[in-house]
Amino acid sequence: MKISSYKNLFVLAFLSLSCIQPADAITPVNSPSQLSQEVATLRKQGSKGLQRFLKIHANQLNDPQVRTALDALCQQRDCYASRLYWYTDLAQAKAAAQASGKPILSLRLLGKLDQDLSCANSRFFRVALYPNAEISKMLQDRFILHWESVRPAPKVTVDFGDGRKLERTITGNSIHYVLDSSGRPIDAIPGLYGPKAFLKQLQQAEIAAKEYSRLPSANRNAFLQKYHSDRLQAIETQWRADLSKLGIQSPPERTASVNPSQPATAGIAAPIAVSKMMVERPLLRSIQPSSDRDNLVRITNEDAWNRIAQLYTVEAQLDDNSVALIKAKTKQNNLPRLVQNFEAAMALDTVRNEYMLHSQIHQWFVEGNQTDNVALLNEKVYAQLFLTPSSDPWLGLAPNDAYSAIDNDGLR
Template sequence: MPATGAALAPGGLPPVLEATLGRDRGLVELARLAVAGDDTAARAAQERLRAAGPEGLRAFERAHGPALAAARAAITAAADAPFDQRDPAGLGEPARARLLAALDAVCAQRDCVLSGLYWHTDLDEAVRTARREGKPIVSLRLLGDLREELSCANSRFFRALLYPDPGVHALLRERFVLHWSSERPAPKITVDLGDGKTITTTITGNSAHFVLDSHGRPVDVVPGLLAPAEFTAALARAGTVAQQTAALTGAAHRDALAEHHDARVRALDEAWTRLTAAAGQRARPWPRARRSDAPTPRAGEAAPLAISKMAPERPLLGATGEPVDPVATRLERIADLTAPAIVLSRASLGLVRTQQWRSGDAARDAAAMTTALDSLRRTLALDTLANEQEIHREIHGWWTRGSTAPRDLQSLVRRVYDELFLTPARDPWLGLADPATYGGLVGGGRRTLAHL
């Protein structure tokens, strides 16, 4: 490996690597250079590996296989680590931190070590790859950047609870071409306690996985957060219909999609009947997805549409003077029955353990983690119910016979965010600016700042 300060070619790489790039040995050498102490050369190598597509990721995995396996094992083992251990997975160790940061740069996803997923950030390139490989596309739309810690809350749950799951990442890696795009920056809020302590987190927003065929035509949307098993099933179904209809056009294509979505509505009806019976409730048709009468929906109206992320955000929304609409009681009763069946992978539990805030009292923190995981499973059960039975049901209806679904991705994204997530692009404040609420601050404390 070249010494720090060695002459670099115009592309930012040592000439020997420039000469060998494109052959397998060149990618492996790039993978080794990607974790070098020379930051300029490391960043350039990471960029070239990304440009090589999934094969660049595979080369990185081959070059650093034992170290990556050790990191995955350490994160997974952290699920059982004692709470007086400050860094149970060794994520603060410089060599490991550098390795994982390089991997994230190649994947374009934070915490990629647990999923091994390569994400395109250019849709046209994703479509070209899908056509070449004959695969459907999963296009994630989120708030913020999937590579950053402070992307929207739902995307953080995807990284922690879904993508590390063996069934989820095997499905995504083997059957789909992956792409993500930012709907808008993730809104952040900082609480300054005045004594040097601050709390910074994101607030409001929602995410969805849009499933496209190999031509880039939408066939379904998996909205919000689902439990891993349900997420895998929903994506597998959508992937199958994307492949089955890829060669169809015109009325044949529309009819095939309508048949699929009609069947999904019937399946949701049957599942809802079983769930309400198990909960001792009278079977009633699921109501249509909630709508807002306001020109710009309130953040408190949108919050219950993403229940798991609403739990940590509710107090912060309240602090802004924004009331949060309640979750339907009948959903809570059913979630009490379905939550115990939710299985989170050992890798996810280990990652959650490394991220969770601790008070410093080991016994208290151990008990708090048990409570946090129980609460997480319950809100995940609620999210799964609401996203499938309410939002996904509405999306299925867009494709059924006699209805018209948007035929291009951008139009579909707009409809999902405007009508179902209640966060329309026309509202730059994401429902957090209500002229009918007075808080004693000039402009309600809201400012427009230039970001260069």
């Protein structure tokens, strides 16, 4: 046989071998139906299925169809930026937590995490927290993630009559619960925190959850009471230090001023979450104008809170991943100003949520006040802290003492 014949045989053999793919290799597909089938298969594999999808489609993550499929797999909007897998069934999350030895981070929100128009704070989580490099890594490595919708997010559409429309969600709030593998609440992180502050909260709660799980059942309640008592004392100490540093003689209110005989309105509930209030306030003002006295109290409180928030600007700084996501999601040409204003609002949210809301949650744990069941605790949080109880189907947007001059008060 001639040498050229050997060469031809060698080339054919090489080409044949090069066409053989590893057993786990899958050719990327972009057909919606094929992607849907792929997602259904990989979703059952949990976070391993997500990593497999990301590997298969590593060069296609800018494709809108692939991103839509990825969101369905993760059950989170903009998952390409965070790469987090979320359970939507708590029983499945608990099974995963028991198998892995990790605590559960369970988000409660209005709307759904995989939809664009979920409540404002959950949208801010998807931009400021979940894509953050440090937070994303910690959530992937050390928590089982779960979310549950409390109720649909109320939406408002402003029709300008010339083809232009403005869509917004209005009112509502969100909270992250840290649960042990049985679903028992260990701690709760209410509302929006700056990235560094949120990371600290996660680290503290993870340590507490692991220590709790190692204790005999008889010692666990006492451990939680001491943990929350210590955290409450730390908050009070830091509060006094902040006031002293700034020379504030008349501290701002740390509880919402609500008449117990009257249901809270959306206008009262909105300022509890500052970042989302910046988006919702223009619409709420037109729906529920506030009195001059209410405005004076709000302005007085806001001045003191803003001074305190300035001590925590570093805690609210966005990382490059989050800034890139904001840039991708907005058509505004003033990105630096948008980021600066958002960070300032997050710093304000951070201090208010810690000093006003988290301190109350710690107190409930110390008292053992409906804190051993996440569903009961969540009802309490939404009713007494967020001022949007499940008993009010209109979320404070339809007060019974304000006349609208619309048939049936506009209720449909």
